[in-house]
Each structure stands twice: as structure tokens, then as C-alpha cells.
Amino acid sequence: MASEIDAVDWRSVCPISSALDVLGDKWSLLIIRDLLMHGPRTYSELLASPEHISTNILASRLSLLTYLRLIERTHPQAAARNNAYQVTESGAALRPILDGLAVWAQSHLRDFHGDIV
Amino acid sequence: MASEIDAVDWRSVCPISSALDVLGDKWSLLIIRDLLMHGPRTYSELLASPEHISTNILASRLSLLTYLRLIERTHPQAAARNNAYQVTESGAALRPILDGLAVWAQSHLRDFHGDIV
DNA sequence: CCGCATCCGTTACGATACTG
DNA sequence: CAGTATCGTAACGGATGCGG
Numbered sequence: 001m002a003s004e005i006d007a008v009d010w011r012s013v014c015p016i017s018s019a020l021d022v023l024g025d026k027w028s029l030l031i032i033r034d035l036l037m038h039g040p041r042t043y044s045e046l047l048a049s050p051e052h053i054s055t056n057i058l059a060s061r062l063s064l065l066t067y068l069r070l071i072e073r074t075h076p077q078a079a080a081r082n083n084a085y086q087v088t089e090s091g092a093a094l095r096p097i098l099d100g101l102a103v104w105a106q107s108h109l110r111d112f113h114g115d116i117v
Numbered sequence: 118m119a120s121e122i123d124a125v126d127w128r129s130v131c132p133i134s135s136a137l138d139v140l141g142d143k144w145s146l147l148i149i150r151d152l153l154m155h156g157p158r159t160y161s162e163l164l165a166s167p168e169h170i171s172t173n174i175l176a177s178r179l180s181l182l183t184y185l186r187l188i189e190r191t192h193p194q195a196a197a198r199n200n201a202y203q204v205t206e207s208g209a210a211l212r213p214i215l216d217g218l219a220v221w222a223q224s225h226l227r228d229f230h231g232d233i234v
Numbered sequence: 235c236c237g238c239a240t241c242c243g244t245t246a247c248g249a250t251a252c253t254g
Numbered sequence: 255c256a257g258t259a260t261c262g263t264a265a266c267g268g269a270t271g272c273g274g
Contacts, residue, residue, distance in 0.1 A: 019219065024143040051131075053248095057247065096217055112125065116135050172239085
């Protein structure tokens, strides 16, 4: 069957903890990054990103991010085929955080990952 | 035996991806949050945070964050007992990102988590 | 006691095959 | 093309043990 119950287990009332309840994994913010950098992207375009997310993980993350209204379909009524995803205003509001992570990584991770861009 | 090899598998050269290779889980940034909010904290104080991290996960995260020099012991030569952890400059540089996550969560997650502070 | 390490059941992830 | 089903593997989470 399809249709899982897309609920989130909130660990506490702390807003940082709550943000991590949603975004605290290795893939969700990477999907947001792709949509912010390239604009609307289809399922297969997201699959083609260099980090190689697998199909079931991508599908489950898209489902959760859609439920939370961080992303949405470009053409909600159209068929899934060639129907892209894009960020909503909530998703777009994460841009400064992603920028901050990028700058932080370039400054503080280079000693451990020399090839960082 | 103790002493695992604390290495990171870097998925790509993208700085955002690299940041998430390190911080992309539900606990690492929460540990940083505690150290930033309260100053130096011991192992058992970190365990007492409201999100209830388990002992083995806390130990492995402290080990990785120490290896990456985001945190350090307050008294490196002293015994482990009552020896606290504190953020380094690299860890402290994450403060604006945590602040951003908090503001974002308060603005965009309240519809799904009414009790958020 | 405190700071972990070990054991072990449960859950999430990851690769691949498969379906509409 | 956009997912879903399956299954092996890795990470998590709680309980407990043990050294200092």
C-alpha cells in the first residue's frame, strides 16, 4: 500500500529541536538546496544529483516535505509524469541557512575534506 | 576496544553537502545548542536535556565532534570525571545557523507543532 | 558515583527490481 | 518517468556492565 501517515515526532518544544525533527537528516536540506539552486526539478533530476539519493528515500522525503508545505508540485492537478517540485515560501526561507552552512563548511571543514569547493 | 576510526564519508565536494555529512543528523546540532546556551557541560548534563539522547549515541557524537574540533574538553589533561565539554571557535561559528533555524521553525512549523516555544 | 563501552532488539537506510 | 516492494545492512535506542 501507499499512503503512510506523514507525522513528525516532536522531541521537545524547543524550536531548534523542532527544526531538526524535520530537517535533521542527510537528505532533506539537500533536496531544498537543489530546488533553490536550479528552480523546479523533476523526480529524476533530483535523483541525478551528485550525492546519489536512492529512489525510496527520495520519495519518502518528498512526501514529508510536501506534507509540511516546504515544497509543492508545479502543476498540482496534472499527472505525476514530468510534474516538477518547487519550494514554497517556507522552503525558500531556508536559503540563508543553507548559505550559512556553505560558508561555515568552507571555513571549518577544509582541514578534513580538502576537495571542498 | 575503544578508539574507532572517526572518519567521515564525504558524498560530494559541495560545501552544503559536506556540512550535512557532519551535522546532518538529529543530535549533533542539539549538542552544540546545549553548549552554546549553557556554556561548558558535562556528559551527564548533556544526557539530561529534554530530548533524551541515549548514552551510546551521545558518546559517539562527542567523539566525532571532538575529532572535527567543533568541541573540546575544558581540561584536556584531567580525568574524564567531571570534565566538561565546550565549543571551539568552529563550533561557536554555528551560532547564527542555530538562531536561523530557531526563527525559521517558529515561523513555519507552528501549524504542525502548536506547542513550539 | 560518572563516563563511557557493550550487548541486543528495533528502526531507518540503501541498492535494486519491479509496476502503472 | 515516477514512484513502490523487497530485502540486506547500518544506525539507533534502551539496558546494563565496568573501570577509574
